[in-house]
Amino acid sequence: MTEIFKSILIMSLTAAAVSAFLLIIKPITRRIFSPRWNYYIWLFVLIIMLLPVSLRLPGHIGYRSVSIPDGGYPEVYAVSAPAQDQMTLLQLFDRYAGILSKIQLGGAILFFGIRMFGYVRFIGLIHKRSAVCNEYKSQINIPVLKSEFIAAPIIVGLFRPVLYLPDASGEKLKYVFMHEMIHQKRRDLIIKWLAVLASVIHWFNPFSYIVLRQIDTECELSCDFEATKKLSAAERKEYMKTILAFAEINTTGKPLVAQFSSDKRLLKRRFSLIKTPPRTCSAMSAMSGLLALIILLCAACVNGRFKPNKSPESQNLISMNSDTDGSDAAIEQKSEEAPNIKPEIQPSLPKISQETVGSSSAKNTNAETPQTKLKKTATKSASEKSSPEPTSSDSSGNSENSENSRNSGNLNTQRKSPKIKSTESFDDAGGFNLISLKNDNGISYIRDVLKQDGKLESNASSSDLKQSYIVGSYSYKDNKAKKNGNVCCDENGNISVYFETNSDNIMGVSISDSATNEPVGSFGVLANNDNVYSFCGLNKDKSYDIEIESKTNGEWAVEGSYIIY
Amino acid sequence: MCVLWDSDKPLSIQEVCDRLPEHNWAYKTVGTLLTRMEKKGAVSSEKINRVNFYAPLIDKSDYTAEQTKNLISKLYNGSVRDLAVSLFKSKSLTKDDINELKEMFDL
Structure with a gap:
């Protein structure tokens, strides 16, 4: 129990460090790496948060005592001892680990419950006044429903995704389908759910919310990029007009100050990207892949360094002191x-x-x-x-x-x-x-x-x-x-x-x-x-x-x- | 709102209070509430002999629809946004914002 909690903490810290690093280099990576890279790099952070990936470097580890059969004693040879200074902090932590792990678990369950409750309620509400539209079957391969209450096209449903369109959609849906299909193909929904899972487990870590936002943003950006890659300039304009058309359905007279600037900013970014898509060459892609790998390896090593020690009986001792x-x-x-x-x-x-x-x-x-x-x-x-x-x-x-x-x-x-x-x-x-x-x-x-x-x-x-x-x-x-x-x-x-x-x-x-x-x-x-x-x-x-x-x-x-x- | 819909003529604050089911709502509370609703455009007021009479401006179905939309919006921004994929997320772009974007990108 506390072992899991300790692992989670380590994963959290590592993820925070990597996130901070990615944020710092964002101005650079935004410009030189493709939108796809910028999106998928955050997947690594997710992996760090969800999988206890670690590389164990050879070092000092204690052993579990081997159980002794009658009349036999195992022979054990020397190995180095753990550093003394590291331990006192950990000892202090150990005392409270039990309580802390329960708090973490409780918080995770709470956040999960809140999310699920809101999610289920939402779907129930929009589904109530919705009607199936069969006319789009040729253009999109998931069921389409039109709902009275929804403001923008949205795909929900992890296992059986459904597209909900606002009533007032009009007929110009070609680009909507293009956009949503790319989301579907790339399984972006799964990635987003994983991100939410990570943020629920690591609810105490402010970086998990940053990661959530980043994934959200980069997902949309890269999707736009993919969707408009092969479109002509005129078609791109139509694409952007479609988005604005939906935005116009729900304009409010008074802006909600907290939100509007970031939403507008995001749209600006998206449109800039669509209008003038960056060109990536293969050398850049190779380098970006390399950088991603390095980041992952470093994170894994850091993870391994601080992993709580548990060595199986059959593990060979590594180096001699x-x-x-x-x-x-x-x-x-x-x-x-x-x-x-x-x-x-x-x-x-x-x-x-x-x-x-x-x-x-x-x-x-x-x-x-x-x-x-x-x-x-x-x-x-x-x-x-x-x-x-x-x-x-x-x-x-x-x-x-x-x-x-x-x-x-x-x-x-x-x-x-x-x-x-x-x-x-x-x-x-x-x-x-x-x-x-x-x-x-x-x-x-x-x-x-x-x-x-x-x-x-x-x-x-x-x-x-x-x-x-x-x-x-x-x-x-x-x-x-x-x-x-x-x-x-x-x-x-x-x-x-x-x-x-x-x-x-x-x-x-x-x-x-x-x-x-x-x-x-x-x-x-x-x-x-x-x-x-x-x-x-x-x-x-x-x-x-x-x-x-x-x-x-x-x-x-x-x-x-x-x-x- | 329910009280106003049920009655067929405009009501004063006191009359609204009287007709409210169960409890004794304070006169002041009701008054403030009606004023706010008027500001939002949900009710209209008419002054007859220095007393304000209120009548509903929007009908019931519109109102509930509006409420539901609000709720949905809150839920979306709260829990669902991260669990779903959509074309765009903003619910709060003003007309000015849209025009600005149109100009900027020549749409």
Whole structure:
């Protein structure tokens, strides 16, 4: 519901921008492009308003959590995080989106109702005193009726168009039919109804009424142009005289000030066009087509840029964040002596896979999928290094040890743009974002940033991430899930987890509702590749249980620490 | 208007008031209304002994037709204009405007 509303807003803004642009260049386009171009260009604006056309440029998108089959965790690789500054405005907007969307819907229904009511009433009234005229069957292919109450020839009816003529029409109807037939052929009625539809949906946007007027005007102008294209000068005069003759039927003594100037102006414009039609050459037409295409593409791109994020599970990740290019998963060294060994793991394998972890986390897999290649290298390097030294095998927080081996020198330089949080959120819980940490930043770095924000360390039994963070550890000796209960998400509706373990294994994280025990979502984390996994779209009033376990079959010991914030 | 049509002779303001169905229309209201209608040419007035007597100028069918046309015009300019296609849209060109156009384009 609110998604649709957001789309409508985006479409509205884009359409407004394009309309403004078209209005600005109108003096030029009026002169150099054909009346047809000037008419149909507004169709593009209509398309923008009615169809959510958008081009998605590759970029940062969060993922929906893939549902986890029993025993399997999907492997997810890093992707860039959304820009932080964009979000705060949107967050504010999100709060009111629900109400606003209802207002928009209500307004649209209201305007639609008013229009339809007036329309139906109108047709009822003019139809009452009308008589069928069969004499024109040869000249025009839609039914013709003469009505007492109508002032000018008019075609109404979207599905079964009918032409109503005023009683006092006289016999000189040749040009009327010519004009109306062109309207019919070009399906101008449909276009006008679409324009009205757009103005009803986008009733709050003043530009939609401008578009309505423009389409109206350009429709008439281009119709005149088409009708008189092949007429001689004398015939054109007759055409114009016909129009004036109908105008004379209903002259009023006193002009209604608001309207008359624009109506007269329109007639002047029409007559000028008829009298001296512009000549268009094919080069102009080609260029005009190109310009139209460019406008449409730009609008589509703008549309795509701001589209609310919804990515299907099967979508391939696009580019890797340059942060992780070349940088590798560091294997955590608990002891100070050994330098960090960095195996050459290429994290440029963007794919969400649903393979069960069982097969891929095993030491050797035969399938040559990119993930398993990764696994192989990981396995190799894991076995290469000396046996892991769990400096902390007790379950108390061992983040102090990890601090030692981190380059705290990096902290100061990195502090400028601490990308450790996800500020994106999804409408439904279960989407998550990946944020890549740069340059060996780890738990200690995150803690520093959090402390800067005023957050305190909490205990593992309950925690509100708006004010605190949780540090914990996991050891293979336990080999059961580590549970952090009653955690409330942070101020963005997210719960983020970061691991440091002593080997490249998959850690599983699952989140469920504390009260109902319903699972909200889960993901598998390839530990030691510098990615923060951030659950999004959580309810700020609920508390959640977070379970952490390791999916190793015991071949090597898994020990590590994590931070939840 | 209905009151005036129903009677066969011109009526004064007070008489119109008396004959109005149901309610007590204020004398002043009726008076103003009749004056305005006279300005528009719907009624004529004749002063007999310092009292105005009003008679209808247009007959019923013309009047209702006129009203309907007004309504249709309002509806058209309101809702229908954008939903229909016509030869021209103006309902309010004055004779001067038309002459101006004729001259400008040599018609």
